[in-house]
Amino acid sequence: MRLLEAARLAPSACNRQPWRFAVALTPEVRRRIVEDGFLPGLGMSWAREAPVHVVLGMERSVLTHGVAAAVAGVDYPWLDLGIAGEHPVLAAAELGLGTCWIGWIRPRILRRIVGWPVTVRPVAVITVGYPRDADPRSTTGSRRRPMDELLRWL
Numbered sequence: 001m002r003l004l005e006a007a008r009l010a011p012s013a014c015n016r017q018p019w020r021f022a023v024a025l026t027p028e029v030r031r032r033i034v035e036d037g038f039l040p041g042l043g044m045s046w047a048r049e050a051p052v053h054v055v056l057g058m059e060r061s062v063l064t065h066g067v068a069a070a071v072a073g074v075d076y077p078w079l080d081l082g083i084a085g086e087h088p089v090l091a092a093a094e095l096g097l098g099t100c101w102i103g104w105i106r107p108r109i110l111r112r113i114v115g116w117p118v119t120v121r122p123v124a125v126i127t128v129g130y131p132r133d134a135d136p137r138s139t140t141g142s143r144r145r146p147m148d149e150l151l152r153w154l
């Protein structure tokens, strides 16, 4: 609930809060998510071992998908979902838990597994568990682009 609360409090364009969450705890539902709800090819059967799967869904909104996106050229609900998904990831790291975003999904099948209406589109799954590495943040630094490739001071 601490992770989900961090997600619920995320900011969003026009405060539309387009996110929905489904939490799979039971082994049978997690098995279906991994075997049927993920696309093949990336070898993600390891995800069955993660004790919690959070399915992130997006509720379609005419205001932010249609009007604002057309005017600004930015599809805000996708941005909102990224923020709302990363909040629990950061909260998990604070608690010493490990997470992994899974975007290689079959949205229609996942929607059926979760039982959402057609207005909610599954966007990603975030697995939560106990990392083998004691510090889940310890390996990330070296695998990132150096700052001078990314940053421009003006």
Ligand SMILES: Cc1cc2nc3c(=O)[nH]c(=O)nc-3n(C[C@H](O)[C@H](O)[C@H](O)COP(=O)(O)O)c2cc1C
Residues within 6 Å of the ligand: 042, 044, 100, 101, 102, 103, 104, 105, 124, 139, 140, 143
């Ligand atoms: C939007 C998004 C989608 C991702 N999809 C997958 C995925 O489908 N399968 C997977 O194993 N990892 C996936 N990842 C994890 C990335 O591969 C990983 O974060 C990246 O390689 C950096 O590794 P690190 O976070 O361990 O440093 C995804 C990450 C993000 C942010």
